[in-house]
Amino acid sequence: MFKNVRFYRLGSPFGLAADELETALTAARFRPCGPIETATIGWSPPLGDSSTALVHAVSGCFLMCARKQERLLPAAAITEALEERVADLENAEARDVGRAERRRLREQVMSEMLPRAFTRSRRTLLYVDTQAGWLVVDAASDRQAEDVISLLRETIETLPARPPAPRREPPRVLTAWLLNGDAPPDVVIGDACELRDANDTASLIRCRGQDLASDEILAHLRAGKQVLKLAVNWDDRLDFVLAEDLSLKRLRITDALLADLDDGDLEPAARLDAELAILALQLRELIARLDALFGLVADGEVAATAADAKTPAPAPAPQDLEATPQAPRAGGETPPWED
Template structure:
């Protein structure tokens, strides 16, 4: 279900149960863009369009889905239409169009083009682990995650969360794992990583399909580059790319954990429910393990 995971630690216990959360989310249910709206954002059913519930409870976790719809209005198309209007005015009235009038023309063009613009939707799944005290967001970027967290905060009127603040610097730890071959036995480095110069943020080496223990790779580390992203497999249960901000990308559940579902005839909704149950449990245990490795500061 989740391809990415960004963690936010809850400062206080999450006290809403599924019915209470459902009621709150219903106040900001998703609706499509209006004719002159550039974007709308609200809550959709996390288990798909065939269901109606906005909050789904499983194993102490509450699953939600934020949906954002945007009208696609290319800036180049707007600029071209504005230039045409300006050219017509200047030719027809033999005068220059000032800056304020240009802004008004641009607003007019946008209002005329918006109702005809195509729309694009993006769904972002997230869940609150009420037992472990974490909010987990399936977002590829920090901006996307913060946008969804802000929506949840506005919906609930309060949401005291913060990013993890590790005692040990993740990039330093991951660098030592490769340079010293000191990764814990349950964290097996894969074949991809990103290296950066400590003093030059522009100096980046991205590797994929490489032997990370080779002399070629280790020489980059010996001259001062640091690991900022590292592909890992954890305990044969999850594989992912761990970033220096402790976010996960390319998240996949181990095949062995999904084999039982392949032997059962589950409808799509039931399968999503089962996949979420497996994922949430494994991620809960992974976060606890990351806490041991990096020293995540306590929430309360």
């Protein structure tokens, strides 16, 4: 159902019931582009055009679908038509066309070409997990996700959703999993990764179908490169590529979890309910696991934590220092939080 996942923490409990959310989304239902509109966005049925409901509720999750339609008007075509219009005007009146007049001609060309332009639609699935307090979006990029979140925020008037801000830097953690071989027991490293030099962002290596424990890969890591993306299998339940911003790409539920859905007796709606229930449950548990591994914190919490860190703690009284001397650490061991 979802090929990509970007998740956002809700700052407060989601206060709408399914029927209330349905009413709010109906006011912003999708409509096609008008003759001179470049793009429109709105809500469409998540179960497809055969349904009319804009919200599908399963296991405490509200599934929705945002649809965006754009008119395809290539910049090269606009430029070519504009240059022809400018050339005809300059030849006819024996003068140069100024910058302001060129802008007006460009707008005129676009208004003439827009009604004839083809349109393209893109649907984006998302759901609100009211039990765990997460908003999950099937988006391959930040821009696509932000378009959908902005639409939902405008539709229901408030949506305190923030991306996770991990305490532990994902590139450092992912690099340690490969370099030191200390990935958690429930995480199996796959055969794809993306490496980047920490000091040279233009130095990028993409590997696919490779043994990531090979000497070649380890040599890049020892030379200073960090893991930006890593293909993993989590607990024999989900396969995905984990990115540095903790988004998931190429998400796939393992066959073992879907075995019960392949008997062919389920109606399409019942199968969809079952798939959504399985997906929501697995992602709910996966996000909790990522929280344990990386320490997921909302942006506001990070800012508050940073402010607290800058506030100096009161110095202990001299007698306290004498009463509780600091014992030396054996062998000069580095505390784990300073790794």
